[in-house]
Amino acid sequence: MARLLIVHHTPSPSMQAMFEAVVAGATTGEIEGVEVVRRPALAATVSDALEADGYLLGTPANLGMMSGALKVFFDLAYYPILDATRGRPFGLYVHGNNDTTGAVRGIESVTTGLGWEKVAPVVSVTGEPGKADLQACWELGATVAAGLTLT
Template sequence: MARKNLLVVAHAPSPNTHRMLDAVLKGARHPDVEGVEVSFKPPLEAGPEDVLVADALILGTTENLGYMSGALKDFFDRSYYPCLERTQGKPYALYIRAGHDGTGTRRAVESIATGLRWGAVRAPLLCQGEFKETFLTDCEELGTYLAAGLDAGIF
C-alpha cells in the first residue's frame, strides 16, 4: 500500500511559533502512524507542486494585523490558480497563533480554502492570547489527528 503524503505549510517566525510547529510535526509523525510521510515547508518555499502531491495539508499562521501572515498569503497567491481545478476536496487543518482573537485570520484562510474547495477536517485550532504551554499539546494533537485520519483512510 502506498504511503500518503501530509504537507505542513506553516509560518513560524518566533521561538514559540517554532515550538508549535515542532509539536505539530511530532504529532503527525506519531510512531503509531505508519502509512503517512510528513513533510514541512515554510510558506515562502512551498508551492503548487507541493500541494499537488500532498494527500492532506496542515496550515499554520500567525495573526498579523487581524490577517494571516504575509508569507502564508504569498503561498496562496502562488498556489491558488495552479491548484484550483486539481485539488478539490483536499483535506486540511489550520492552526493560528493569535495575539488577539484570530477571527480575521481564520476568516481569511477559510475563505481561500473554500474557494479552492478544500475540506476542513476539524475546526481551526486558535491559540489565543499570552503563550501557554497547552498550545503545544493542542498542536501535537492536531498533527496526530490529521495524520492518523489520513493513515486510516478517513480523510
C-alpha cells in the same frame, strides 16, 4: 504512501512551539504510512501542494490577517491547484497576540474556495501557548495525519 504537507510561517518562539507540537503529532510512531513534508510558506510550491494528500497550515495573525508569507503561497498556488486538490483534508493552527479571528476567516475563505475539507477544529492561540494549547497542536497534527491512512 500518503503525503501530508505542512505549510507554515514560523517567525516567533510561540509559532515555533506550536509548529514543533504539530510536527510531533503528525509524525508520532503510532501513525504509519504517512510522509510528512514541512515547507516554510515562502518556499512551498505548486508541486508540493499537488503532490500532497492533505495539508496542515500554520500562521501568525498579523494585523488581523494571515501572514503575508502564507498569503503568497495561496496567491501563487491557488489557480494551479484549484481543480486537482478539491476534497483534500486540512487542518489549521494560528497564533496571535490579541486576536486570530481575521486570520482564521481569511484562511477558511481560501480553503473553502479550494474545496478543501477541514477535518479538525482550528487551533487558535492568543498570547504565549500553554501546555493545553501545545497538546491541541499535537492532536491536530495527529488527527490530520491519521486521517490520511484511512483513504
